[in-house]
Amino acid sequence: MKTADFLSLTGSSLLAHRLRSLLTALGIAVGIGAVVLLTSIGEGLQQFVLAQFTQFGTTIVAVNPGKATTAGTSAGVFGTERPLTIEDAIALEQLPYARAVVPFVQGNAAVEYAGLSRRTTIYGAGPAMPEAFRMAVAIGGFLPEDDPTAPRALAVLGSKLRGELFRDENSLGRRITIAGSRFRVVGVMAAKGTVLGFDLDDTVYIPAARAMSLFNVNGLIEIDVMYDEDTKVETVVEGIRRVLTARHGRDDVTITTQQQMLDVLGGVLDVLTFAVAAIGSVSLLVGAIGIVTIMTIAVNERRNEIGLLRALGARQSQVLSLFLGEAIVLAAAGGLAGLLLGTGLGQLLQFAIPALPVQPSLFYVVLAESIAITIGLLAGVLPARRAARLDPVEALRAE
């Protein structure tokens, strides 16, 4: 049988039952559409989150006190670990490839100015923070290079907090009160927006040593080290570990590289995208069952035709491929419609909610169409085999 004849025979039987073929293909279209749309959203979300995460730079290593175990808690096998101190941060600055070292303490406190009060997040940080995290100062300057162990009581405001406390007033040089202590404002950060749920603009940055005494803690929660791009991250991790082990008498810190964070995040997001694709696949399964059903009905209805074809000299394999062809054409057409449906809805969604990133992934698009064709093949194979194996005499006698 010539391919053109094969296609026209297949087409004629699908067109003979237009509505039925349409509805069956629609089942696949909805499934493929769902997979394409959901994975587009998942992929867009993934890229969005990664972009959010990497905006602070990728050459950063975080040092936290305590040894993280696989359970994620501090082991404390040798009693309580030693706290991370300002002196530790100063020592890390001596590493040749350390471009910026930022000690961190975090707490919540009321910030007051001229009778206005606002409870907000206080970050104890170091002067290198804007460089390390690619953050810009809008007005004035960031915390100056004071003696890190005895810095002056200076503060830099997040743009939102500045607005809340000072309105249109100039804030530079003004004195604010944080948890009862007075600080002089030396700068205002450029607006940064929220990152992964944290409002970076509703904050105050003060020197880490000041924050430690304010919150009455004896250790930092983290030291971030930004290193030279040319240096291998393993070298940096090794150097930090050597310095701190020497200072603490043992290795009692957890060092996390940006790559590790990205890997964890990427892993989570991959699972998310996969889960979403799995949900879409359920509707695909429903579509596949539709094809099996309709092809089984078709084989039953067309037993006379099958018997006739066999009498006219059709081989079993020809009958098989005719019915298989119909199932595949149904699924492939449905798949194509589903691709259009999915990407179309994605565009529409993107238009309606610009904040929601939609990123159609070529990988998933190709995968979806291949899945559609495979579904046609699998769904068609049983009915088609039944057709091919019909006894021609009985098929001809069927009513």
Place this chain on the structure above:
Amino acid sequence: MIELSHIDRHFQVGDQRVKALDDINLHIGAGEYVSIMGPSGSGKSTLLNLIGLLDRPSAGSYRLDGTDVTALSDVEQAQVRNSQIGFVFQMFHLVPRLTAAENVALPLLLAGMTAEARQPLVASALEALGMADRSHHRPEQLSGGQRQRVAIARATVTKPRVLLADEPTGNLDQKAGGDVLAILEGLVDAGITLIMVTHDPAMGGRAQRQLAMRDGRLVSDEQGSPHGDP
């Protein structure tokens, strides 16, 4: 050409064994015009299907032109059906969604012939049956007699040597039935071997050779006068 010896065909229905054909011995030469008559259920269709390689015997041998065709594979049997045998059925069995011309083209298409190559063959087959002007009509737009003529065109478009007709006029009125019979007899005159099942003695009596069946057995085999007597 057709040699059947000691052919049995039985069916298992529940725990009962139905002997549809019981020790059939039959030789049919090329160009013969044979009618098979007998009461309903006597095995006529079963015999015809067996000769047409749509069915296999339970026992016995069937030689077609000297080759044992029961031993052929499914693919080889399909090939023989396609090139050497034509079928005409009581129920016409036209594919409803295809036009007359497309129905007639089916056996050629299955054999892998291109559309250009089969077009003249289809046209002349329809022409020979007076259906040229109906080639683009679908079966539902044709009368019973016209449908059977399209079916005969389809059975003869491959120029088969044997034409098997199972009650070809069973669904037709007197007039259309007479026309179809005349067409079939015209094919005999042109050299085809015709084996026709019928339960109408007047029709069966027109054949040169008349077989009668009862309970799966051949009970008589008579030579009659060519094309009966007017």
